[in-house]
Amino acid sequence: MTTKRTTILSIFGTRPEAIKMAPLVKALEAEPGVRSIVCVTGQHRSMLQQALDLFDIAPQYDLAVMSENQSLNGLAARLIGAIDNVIEEEKPCRILVHGDTTTATAGALAAFHRRVPVAHVEAGLRTGDMTRPWPEEMNRRVVDVMSDLMFVPTQRSEQNIARETLQGRSIITGNTVIDALLSVTKRIDSNATLRASLDARFPYLDDSKQLVLVTGHRRESFGQGLRDICAALGEIARRDDVQIVYPVHLNPNVQATVISALGASPNVFLIQPQNYMGFVRLLQRASIVLTDSGGVQEEAPALGKPVLVMRDVTERPEAVQAGTARLVGTDRHAIVCAVSLLLDDESARAAFALSVNPYGDGHASSRIVSALLDRPFEEFRPDLRVSEEQHRLMRAAVA
Ligand code: UD1
Numbered sequence: 096m097t098t099k100r101t102t103i104l105s106i107f108g109t110r111p112e113a114i115k116m117a118p119l120v121k122a123l124e125a126e127p128g129v130r131s132i133v134c135v136t137g138q139h140r141s142m143l144q145q146a147l148d149l150f151d152i153a154p155q156y157d158l159a160v161m162s163e164n165q166s167l168n169g170l171a172a173r174l175i176g177a178i179d180n181v182i183e184e185e186k187p188c189r190i191l192v193h194g195d196t197t198t199a200t201a202g203a204l205a206a207f208h209r210r211v212p213v214a215h216v217e218a219g220l221r222t223g224d225m226t227r228p229w230p231e232e233m234n235r236r237v238v239d240v241m242s243d244l245m246f247v248p249t250q251r252s253e254q255n256i257a258r259e260t261l262q263g264r265s266i267i268t269g270n271t272v273i274d275a276l277l278s279v280t281k282r283i284d285s286n287a288t289l290r291a292s293l294d295a296r297f298p299y300l301d302d303s304k305q306l307v308l309v310t311g312h313r314r315e316s317f318g319q320g321l322r323d324i325c326a327a328l329g330e331i332a333r334r335d336d337v338q339i340v341y342p343v344h345l346n347p348n349v350q351a352t353v354i355s356a357l358g359a360s361p362n363v364f365l366i367q368p369q370n371y372m373g374f375v376r377l378l379q380r381a382s383i384v385l386t387d388s389g390g391v392q393e394e395a396p397a398l399g400k401p402v403l404v405m406r407d408v409t410e411r412p413e414a415v416q417a418g419t420a421r422l423v424g425t426d427r428h429a430i431v432c433a434v435s436l437l438l439d440d441e442s443a444r445a446a447f448a449l450s451v452n453p454y455g456d457g458h459a460s461s462r463i464v465s466a467l468l469d470r471p472f473e474e475f476r477p478d479l480r481v482s483e484e485q486h487r488l489m490r491a492a493v494a
């Protein structure tokens with residue numbers, strides 16, 4: 096006799112979604128009672144493929160919607176029709192979407208219109224400002240409105256949900272990015288040959304210098320914000336005890352500004368987007384991480400790396416609160432000062448390297464699967480107390 100299986104359709108389309116959904120897809124695939132279908136929208140092309148290859152995910156559907164320098168409305172319009180066809184074909188019991196992208200919003204809306212229940216992974220993040228990050232703050236809010244299950248990473252995100260009149264149920268799971276990160280660091284740390292081959296990608300890195308690892312691609316920073324960030328990097332790069340590595344996002348607006356501002360700067364290495372393992376290796380080797388990315392704000396603290404966030408507000412305030420991240424905005428002077436302080440003061444760097452990890456413990460995917468299948472589990476509730484010594488270091492660094 097064959098038992099009936101629950102069809103769960105996971106829909107994602109960008110690099111960060113693929114990295115963060117990969118552990119969950121793997122966990123669903125291992126469940127005999129689940130028929131797991133993956134639909135990638137292809138909102139990103141090569142950056143998505145890098146992540147699919149690394150985690151060995153072979154999607155049943157690839158909607159290949161990306162176009163060069165795509166507009167948000169053009170993208171959204173292509174997505175809804177294409178996702179609707181997949182829902183019609185597969186008739187899933189539920190769909191899973193992730194985070195705050197146009198793919199997530201279109202996927203949730205297409206499912207909602209077809210009365211298919213939506214579960215939102217990485218729900219409840221808020222800055223409270225619809226313009227920052229733009230359009231992501233709107234995306235994550237409307238996906239939560241349409242979801243009957245909201246997998247929130249932290250207690251803070253659950254509190255955000257509790258303040259709104261939403262009909263779904265929220266469950267604190269931790270962030271699946273930590274599941275992905277821990278699986279990759281385990282592979283790197285246990286294999287010297289792999290480490291050597293990853294390091295061989297960056298033969299120019301000099302261990303006697305401090306590595307500043309940069310990512311920057313937010314739409315609300317296009318124009319002056321990104322130019323100011325580049326001016327700050329150019330100034331920092333004048334020091335000869337520093338190397339700056341910046342994997343440049345493939346968005347043409349980012350490429351044009353960054354390459355024209357920094358292409359000729361000594362000590363600045365503009366490189367192609369790395370696959371996740373290559374990027375995690377760079378994170379491990381970095382002294383300081385400078386970013387406006389969401390995922391990197393979660394990963395750097397988990398690796399004990401100081402992270403300066405080039406935004407004025409963040410939907411991930413937990414690390415700022417814990418003292419492992421600081422907001423520096425996009426002002427040139429503020430970035431140069433904050434980076435210089437950390438470069439020049441080892442105790443200031445050490446103060447960021449707390450052992451607490453507010454975002455996850457590596458078991459988020461297993462909690463999500465248990466919740467989907469109605470099995471008992473314990474929510475993620477980390478102990479965020481920091482030791483006396485860590486408090487002392489933090490106070491000294493801020494003074
Ligand atoms: C999107 C998400 C953002 C997320 C980011 C992660 C939205 C509205 N924004 O922004 O939340 O932080 O992804 O990176 O969903 N491109 C390529 N190849 C790729 C990927 C992108 O060429 O593999 C170029 C294309 O010209 C594309 C452009 O980048 O049109 C923009 O991609 P898009 O997904 O629309 O915006 P992102 O800025 O990447």
Ligand code: UDP
Pocket residue numbers: 110111114272310342367368369370371372374375387388389390391394
């Ligand atoms: N990342 C990567 N290669 C890179 C730069 C970043 O794999 O060259 C990873 C990073 O570790 C994180 C994710 O991509 O997990 C973040 O993606 P992105 O910054 O594009 O999006 P965001 O997190 O801001 O939505």
